[in-house]
Amino acid sequence: MIAMNKMNWILEVDLENRQAIIEPGVVNLMLTQVVQDQGYHYAPAPSSQQACSIGGNIAENSGGPHTLKYGVTTNHILGMEVVLPSGEIIEFGGPIEEALGYDLRGLMIGSEGTFGIVTKAIVRLTRNPQAYYTMLGVFETIDDATSAVSNIIADGIVPAALEMMDNFVIRAVEEAFSWGLPTDAGAVLIVELDGVEAGMLDEADQIIRILEAHHTREVRTAKDDEDRKKL
Numbered sequence: 001m002i003a004m005n006k007m008n009w010i011l012e013v014d015l016e017n018r019q020a021i022i023e024p025g026v027v028n029l030m031l032t033q034v035v036q037d038q039g040y041h042y043a044p045a046p047s048s049q050q051a052c053s054i055g056g057n058i059a060e061n062s063g064g065p066h067t068l069k070y071g072v073t074t075n076h077i078l079g080m081e082v083v084l085p086s087g088e089i090i091e092f093g094g095p096i097e098e099a100l101g102y103d104l105r106g107l108m109i110g111s112e113g114t115f116g117i118v119t120k121a122i123v124r125l126t127r128n129p130q131a132y133y134t135m136l137g138v139f140e141t142i143d144d145a146t147s148a149v150s151n152i153i154a155d156g157i158v159p160a161a162l163e164m165m166d167n168f169v170i171r172a173v174e175e176a177f178s179w180g181l182p183t184d185a186g187a188v189l190i191v192e193l194d195g196v197e198a199g200m201l202d203e204a205d206q207i208i209r210i211l212e213a214h215h216t217r218e219v220r221t222a223k224d225d226e227d228r229k230k231l
């Protein structure tokens, strides 16, 4: 058993090049907390981000609610230092994108620790969006909610988040957290736009029209950051 949780130092933050060098035991959310006041975050954020480590994220190629727009871990790890089972220490990838040769960095990501132990990683930092627009559509049926998803994508809109919960999950979440989700709904669809403020309301209107065309019975929108976190 090798525990990596004490290798939890953020070794270098290079905002100019939008990257950081970290040890694998750094907790996912901690990395974002360290850079967020300077306008950056670490994009792949699994729902377990308060507890999971970047080393574990690399091993699992983790995503999160914003994967649709921002991709998964492999899109945000530029390079890494790895200790092979032989004890040899090697580097895959590096600070420069699209290095020549085989993408052994990509091979490591998602390999569940079977090829070696990651002891250092160069991660990409992402600019915080200027604005968000978060909404929740309530549907009688899963079919309506999933058709709305297809329609949003077909219209060329790429929301930052597009997540559906069916009735079983809605009731389980309500039982655990009492967030006011409609427990009689067949499905709810959480849609979040992010990016520059200009034009965002038009895109949100376009999405609301799509949700309505697919018989949403209600669209809830987040009025502030607190609302947004709840949704």
Ligand SMILES: Cc1cc2nc3c(=O)[nH]c(=O)nc-3n(C[C@H](O)[C@H](O)[C@H](O)COP(=O)(O)OP(=O)(O)OC[C@H]3O[C@@H](n4cnc5c(N)ncnc54)[C@H](O)[C@@H]3O)c2cc1C
Residues within 6 Å of the ligand: 004, 024, 045, 046, 047, 048, 051, 052, 053, 054, 055, 056, 057, 058, 059, 060, 061, 062, 063, 064, 065, 112, 113, 114, 116, 117, 118, 119
């Ligand atoms: C409540 C919850 C919500 C989740 N939500 C999401 C989600 O929204 N999206 C998503 O994609 N995933 C999600 N997950 C899964 C999540 O991505 C993984 O559980 C997480 O990435 C594992 O990280 P960890 O630090 O817990 O690793 P561990 O569970 O400790 O380890 C996971 C694997 O990684 C290997 N490993 C750990 N560190 C290293 C290292 N340094 N080098 C090599 N191998 C290593 C371990 O050997 C093990 O095989 C969720 C999990 C939970 C529990």
